[in-house]
Amino acid sequence: MTSQKGLSMVEIIGSIVIISIVFITFATMSQIYLKTDSKQDHKTDAVQVAEKILNELRYNVDYPRNGEENMNETVFLYEIVTDPIDLRDINDQYELHLVGDNSSTEVTMYTFLYDNNNSTQIATVHVSWEE
Secondary structure (H helix, E strand, O other), X not given: OEOOOOOEHHHHHHHHHHHHHHHHHHHHHHHHHHHHHHHHHHHHHHHHXXXXXHHXXXXXXXXXXXXXXXXXXXXXXXXXXXXXXXXXXXXXXXXXXXXXXXXXXXXXXXXXXXXOOOOEEEEEEEEXXXX
16 A cells, blocks of 8 residues: 555554654653753752851851751751861871762761860751752
């Protein structure tokens, strides 16, 4: 069976199948890209939240140690941990372990806090969110 232009039914169906496969592949790749882009946006927002919290903490050592921040319609939970550190007593054997998850749903950042008593603390802020 052929059409008026001389194309067989198999060629027409084959062309439709190929065009459908290309369209489905394009749509799937677009969805994957958008999902990845959304995750990166959350991580960027979490870094901004962590920076904001650390800046607040530098000027207000009594800043709440746990809480939540909202940014771009996402709720970010945070936790601040402070540990005293004596910078005058650091020798070659001293190690400072800065370990953070930095997974797809958590960001960890650090800063040093100084007070009027010449004491130093290292502050760690963990910011997490749900997908």
